[in-house]
Amino acid sequence: MGRKILIGFGICCGIITVLWIVARVTGMLLFYNIPTPANEPTIKQGDKVFTTNLKQAKPYQFIAFKSKYQDSVMSTYMENYEAGAIYLYRLCGTPGDILEMKNGILFVNNKNFDEELNLNNQFKISNTDVAKIEEADIAGTEDQNPIIMNDGDYAIVTFEKTLIKKYQSKIKLTPFIIEDTSTMSGTFKWFDKNSTWTADNFGPLKIPSGCYFALGDNRHNAMDSRYTGFIKAADIKGVVLNK
Known part of the structure; x- marks a missing residue:
């Protein structure tokens, strides 16, 4: 009887291990450690989050996406993600949306996006x-x-x-509103608006087809889409499950 229990336990462990490997390889379930305060107070530095690619990304959800820039989120099972790093920020704009930042407050299609959020x-x-x-x-x-x-x-x-x-x-x-564009050399450089737009005042900006726009909840301490540009749909790796 004891031997059968051990065999059964071993089989169960084997199945769980195989399922976990499949989930990681396919992106069905990934685990990340958060090493920066870019999304505080919602996601704190040191938090652990799970993502899945089985859900469609929607506004207000946090998404993980691939970027050519080096920044905040590194997978616990990979030291390097292909040619770039993995970012994790709140999805704010989807294809066709019109964004405007007015004195640090984000408006999406003329509606206050930040109103219900607890931001830093x-x-x-x-x-x-x-x-x-x-x-x-x-x-x-x-x-x-x-x-x-x-x-x-x-x-x-x-x-x-x-x-x-x-x-x-x-x-x-x-x-505190960022006004001096000379101190924000990366802001909207990708959109050729570096001399006129700042992180706290920009737009109207229409999101192109197949692209997305994400911001960190810690608005003055996040290397988000204001600096790195639109996110391509193919680069979105998953939606955060536990936040």
């Missing part, structure tokens, strides 16, 4: 107000540079919705 946004605060932010909240924003001290009379802090509500009556939060 940057705000200017006075240097004296920095002391009013609780230490736990500073640690909870971003591991990398949670507060950027400016040479002038203000600092830049990264807040999500909960912290905005907590501090908006205590300190003056002025949205």
Whole structure:
């Protein structure tokens, strides 16, 4: 009886192993470790996510896609993905959509895309107000540079919705808007709009047929489509399942 149980257990383990290998090779189920804060606060640095190519990508979902640029997501079972890296960002624009970013707020087909999302946004605060932010909240924003001290009379802090509500009556939060195109040398260079568009103000931009547009939830700390261009449908490798 004991031998039969062991044989049965071995067969089950073998079947599971074969299914897992098939799922990885075909893209039916892939596992990624997130090494950057590009999608915080939704997907945090160090999170584990699963993706599948069995689902059709829809707006607001996170997608994994191949890119020629080197950035954030590396598979746990591959050190290099073909000729490029794997990005993971929130799908914002699909073929035919018209995008416009107005002072850091994304509009898709004239509707506020960001309204229901909890995003990481940057705000200017006075240097004296920095002391009013609780230490736990500073640690909870971003591991990398949670507060950027400016040479002038203000600092830049990264807040999500909960912290905005907590501090908006205590300190003056002025949205930090990127205006100087000379400091954003990669923004829309692929679209020949580098001299007129910024990461926080661009458009109208119509998504071509067969292309997609994705942004990081951590809007000022993400190497997303604003810098790398449209995503081809064939380069989308899967939709995130557990976020």
